[in-house]
Amino acid sequence: MRERSRLAPPPWLVSGLRPQTAPVNWAAVARACVAMSAPLAVGFAMDRPVYGALVSMGALSGVIGDTADAYRMRIFNIAVPQLFGAIGVTLGTLVFGEGWLAVGVLTLVALVSGMISSIGAVASVSGLLLLLNAVVGAGLPLPSPWWKAPLLLGLGGMVVLALALLGWPLRGGVPERAAVAGAYRAVADLLAAAGSDAYDERRQDVTQALNTSYDLVLARRTRDHGRNPTLVRLLAQLNAVIPVVEAAPAAHQRGRPLPEAIPAVVRALADAVEQGRTDLPCPDLPRPATPTERAVDDALRHAATVVQETDPDPYNVDDRLGRPAALRIRIRRTARSALLSEASWRYGLRLALCIGIAQALVSLVVVDRSYWIALTVTFVLKPDFGSVFSRAVARGLGTAAGLVVAAAVLAEVPRGWWDVPVMMVLAALIPAFTAKGYAFQTAAITPVILLLSDLLNRQGIGLIRPRLVDSLIGCAIALIVGYLLWPESWHTRIGDRLADSVDAAARYVELAFGRDGDQVERVRSRRRLYRDLSAVRSEFQRALTEPPPTGTRAAAWWPLVVAVERIADATTAARVRVDHGAPPPAAAEVTAVVGELRALADGIRSSEELVEVRADLKGDDESVVEPLRQEVTAARAIASPRP
Structure with a gap:
């Protein structure tokens, strides 16, 4: 057995050759x-x-x-x-x-x-x-x-x-509805995985589903003259699931599964979106008792209300990344x-x-x-x-x-x-x-x-x-x-992008709890952060398939990517708890967390290797940002750059 393991090809070589689990497009x-x-x-x-x-x-x-x-x-x-x-x-x-x-x-x-x-x-x-x-x-x-x-x-x-x-002629608009419904189903799977080890993987699925849905709906919307009512409704439905996504990290932090009725409601909404129905019964949800439960309940009821709307306000719909009207200018x-x-x-x-x-x-x-x-x-x-x-x-x-x-x-x-x-x-x-x-x-x-x-x-x-x-x-x-013959700099390819994501996480913390926090800008910041982290994760996965030193270095830095994603989740969970009754954190606590994140980003830009660095983060154990402090401390300890 030991001899066979010695003769086996290295993981970085075979990882790119494994068949991916993806459905076959039979129409194609x-x-x-x-x-x-x-x-x-x-x-x-x-x-x-x-x-x-x-x-x-x-x-x-x-x-x-x-x-x-x-x-x-x-x-x-x-x-x-x-x-x-x-x-x-x-x-x-x-x-x-x-x-x-x-x-x-x-x-x-x-x-x-x-x-x-x-x-x-x-x-x-x-x-x-x-x-x-x-x-x-x-x-x-x-x-x-x-x-x-x-x-x-x-x-x-x-x-x-x-x-x-x-x-x-027969299926116009079906792909867009299917994409939005797919985002709802991904969110339902995320809620079903709350409190379990499968949560992180389901969160990646949600990020990908939201990216695909927004890109698909907005790409069509920018090519339609005026405001297409169908696309306005789809975009409103897509935006309505964002509060549910934001409540999911708080639900996950509880450490126990949510009632089965909660993901079932989201799956029912997904079916309604895909079929274009508005005749939905009132969601049958358990009575909320904690700030986290109230956050989930409010988000689901809001999503159900929006899905049932036949004519949402076209001037109260944005893409959570910026107004669609500016999309063509940004593309150019x-x-x-x-x-x-x-x-x-x-x-x-x-x-x-x-x-x-x-x-x-x-x-x-x-x-x-x-x-x-x-x-x-x-x-x-x-x-x-x-x-x-x-x-x-x-x-x-x-x-x-x-x-x-x-x-x-x-x-x-x-x-x-x-x-x-x-x-x-x-x-x-x-x-x-x-x-x-x-x-x-x-x-x-x-x-x-x-x-x-x-x-x-x-x-x-x-x-x-x-x-x-x-x-x-x-x-x-x-x-x-x-x-x-073209040895790309580790920083140019991956390090700088990861550092930018850490800076974006620091900015997200500031928007979530600082004085200049604005709800719309905070939501956009969160969406940009998760989209950027998804791109960084994809780049790391490519690097993992390359021979040393690139592959081994990517494997060493991989825990830091996961840690930054967990920091984003912890920030979202803390903000949701504050919005639903928990006391806000002290300004000094927020400043300390932001400072550690800025220091981590600077270290990533100036280093090639990783060593342990102890973060000096102290505060009230009952504070809403205590889980966030723990995630930042873990990130600094497991994967901080060598000076």
């Missing part, structure tokens, strides 16, 4: 089957299999980008990247066979692709398709004239978009600052250097199907998609697994009409496996790309070996040039 599976097999059937019927393969290749890009739930967002998630993909394949086609000119053009395209990827999710996919299609256009002899390839690829993306929008400013940031330039230069080296290599050395090297670099070197190291490992293993399937298909299935049912099966695996992780997605995409490549080049089983060799070369370039 059906769309992928139709969108990628139908063009092949039409191509064979018209005796133009190359055209059918190009349309299917464009549909593949649409299938990968079809990740939104709301119908309006699907237009942007699919159509905008397709436009960039058309630009990319046009540029690639124009420099096909031009040697060093192609190297220069693709390097410049990689720089632009990398820089725009930092703006947001749609921009990231757009930058990906811009570079991918440019590489394909520069590496494959596509049909002439130059406009045919972008037209056919774009047509494939439009097929996916058309299929995705088929249900809009965020995009401009992201595009011109140091991180944007750094990633763009990394990607450009790797693509330049990949293209220069194939210009100097004869490599079969050389464009696969640059394709691999593009897929792997996407920091916003996850750890570069773990993605390189996952892509290598996923490619190997996909090649086994591809070898069987290319060797045993005759080219022609048999490709249509085979494509239906292989295409269905892409959205199904994408939910499981990057290695699984790569394993599903590899045989599809090889089948389409064979229709374009007619090399059959001869594609297998070059595909494996080129993928390994691309992974090596991404690991060596894009990862090992």
